[in-house]
Amino acid sequence: MSFEIHDEVSAARMAGEWDALAEERAARVATRPSYALAWNRVGRGRPAVCTVRRGGRLVGLAPLHARTRFGVTALRLPAHGLGTIGTFLAADECALGDLLDGIAARNMALQLDHIDLADPLLAMLRASPRWSVDVVATEQCLTIDIAAGAGAESLRGRRTLKTLSRLERVLERAGTPVTVEVVRDPGHLARRWPDIVAVAAAADEHSGRDNFCAPPWASFSRPLLDAEARAGRLLVVGLLVGGRWRAHEIMFRTGSTVEMWIGRFHPDMRRYQPGQLLQRRITDRHDELGIDRFDYLYGTSEFKSQWANGGYRVGSVVAVPGSRPHQRWTLRAADRAADLVRPLRRATGGTLAMPPS
Template structure:
C-alpha cells in the first residue's frame, strides 16, 4: 500500500473522479461530508487540511481527509461541523491505522462521527452513538398525501398548522433549491440569534464558518451541492435550511426559522417539506446527524451508529492530548446519556441565552448615539 499526501486543492480532476467513484461503490460513504468538495472547502479555511491518497498498483483506492497541526495532532476534517467521517475506500481494500497515522505525520487522530465500518479504527473508539436517518421514498402525489402516508401520527396536527399559517400570512410554498444569497444571509442571522437565545455556542460568529457556508452554497456538482431550502408564507420567509447533498444523501445541517412565528412549529414544517422535496430530487437518505432531539425521534426511520475516539501512536504528545480532551468529551456526553438531566440542562442554557440577549440589548441601548 502506497500513501501520498496532498492538500485538498492540489487534487486534480482525475483523483476527484476516483474519489467520487469510490463513494458510489460503497453506500456507507455516499455522505456529502465525505466528498472531496467538502475537504476542499475546509482547506480554503484551514491551512492544515490534507488528504492521504491510498494507492494499489498505482491506482487510487482510498481517500482520507484530515487536519493536522505543527505538533502532529490530527483530527477529522471539519471536526465540530462534519456529521460523517471516514477513510473512503473501495470495497475489499485493507489498511492499517498505525501505518496511516505515520504516513500522515500524526501522533493522534481525533474523531466524533466515524462511520461504523471503519474496522482498523475499532480499537480506538471510546463510544458509539445513534445518528438518526430518514429513508426517503419519493411520492407522486401532493406533499399532504406524502405526509399522511409517511407520518400519519404527525399529519393531522402539521397540516392544521400549515393551513393556519397560510390563512394568517399567505399561501404556503416551499423552494427546495433557493439561489438567492440574501436568503442565505437571512438564515445565518436567524441561526446566530437562535444559538444565542438558547445558550449554545454561536458557530456563525466565526468568520471562517460563514465563509465556508458561503463557499459551499456556490458548489454545484453531481456528488456535492450546497442546498438552501426556504419555506414561505406569502412573500414572507418562515423557515430555512442549508446543508450539503451528494447524489443520494442530504445532510441536515443548519435549520432555523423566524422566531416570531414559533407557535406555528415552523422548524417541524421545514423538516417535513424538506424531506418530501428531497425525495423528488433524487435523494434516498436524509441524515439528521448525531444527537437526541425530539423532532429526530418523530422523523427518523432508523439509526446509524457513529463512533468517537482517538487513534494514536505511542508518543508523549498523543498521551497529553488524549488526557486533555477525554474529560471534555466525557462531560459533553454526560447529559445526553442521562435523560433526567436533559430538561434541567436545556432550562439552564435558555436562561444563559436570555441573560446574554438581555445584556446585548442593554449594551446596544447605552451606546452613545451620533448627533
C-alpha cells in the first residue's frame, strides 16, 4: 500500500483512473474528477487529493483541498458548503482505512460539510482510535423513488395533477404550448447554454442566491457540465413554452439515480407553476430517461416536500488526529474569526469576490 497527496497537476494526470474508480463505486458527482478539478481551478485553497494504491492500482481517493484561514489549515471537500453531498472513494474498507490512516499520520485535520450520516466514512472515523470526531446533523435531503411504469400520479394527488393539466391547456390555447427538451451531449449543451444563462440570470437577479451560470461561478460550473456531458452523465431537462426556454433542471446521473443540482425558471412564468410542470414531465418520463431515483441534494423546501417520498440526513464533520486534540479549538477559533471578517470584506468589496471553499 502507498499513500500520496497530489497537487492540481498530478491530480489531473490521474483523472482517467480516478473517474474509473468513481464509476466502479457508483459514486456521487462531487467525488468525480470533473467536479473536483473544475473547482480546484477557481476555488480557494490548495488541491490536496489523497490517494491509496495497492500494487500500483488506485483503490482509494479523497478529493480534498487544503484551506488555511488565520494560520489554521484543514482539509475540505471541493465546493465546501455549496449543497452537493461529498465523500471519499474506496474500493473496500481497507482502502478507506488506509486513506484515513495516511491523513492522520500527517497530523492533518478534516472539515467535511454535507456528509451523509449513514456514510461508511463517518462510521470509520468514529471507530478509529487515531481520530477525534465531532458531528453535527445539519439538514435533511429529500429523494423520490419511483417504480417502473409509475408516473406523477404515484406521487401527487389527482387535484394537483388536474391543476397542472389545466395550466398547460391555458398555455396551449394562448398559442404557447408546453414541451420539454433533454440535453445530454456537449454540442447540445453549447447550443442551449445561452438560454440556460438567460433563465438563470432572470431567476437569480433578486433572489439573494448565487448564480452558478454567471461569473465567477460559471468558470466552475461550465467545465463541470462539459466534462459530465462528455462522460454521458449530464442530464439537463428544459421546459419550453411556445418554443422558448423558460425553465430547466440540471442533473448528474449515477446509474439510475440523478442528483438534481440546479433548477431555475423565468419569473414571468411563475403563475403557471413551471417547476411543478417540469417535475411532472420528468417524472412521467423517468422510464425513458432511465431514472428510478431523484436526489434533491441538500436542503428542504415546500416544492421538494410536495414531491419527495424519502430522504436522508447529512451533517458537518470536524475530525482531528487524536494526537493533536487542540486542533479542534484552533479550527473553531479560525471559523469564528472568518465569520466576523467576511461581512466586512463583502461590505468593502474586498477579497471575497470568489466564494468560500
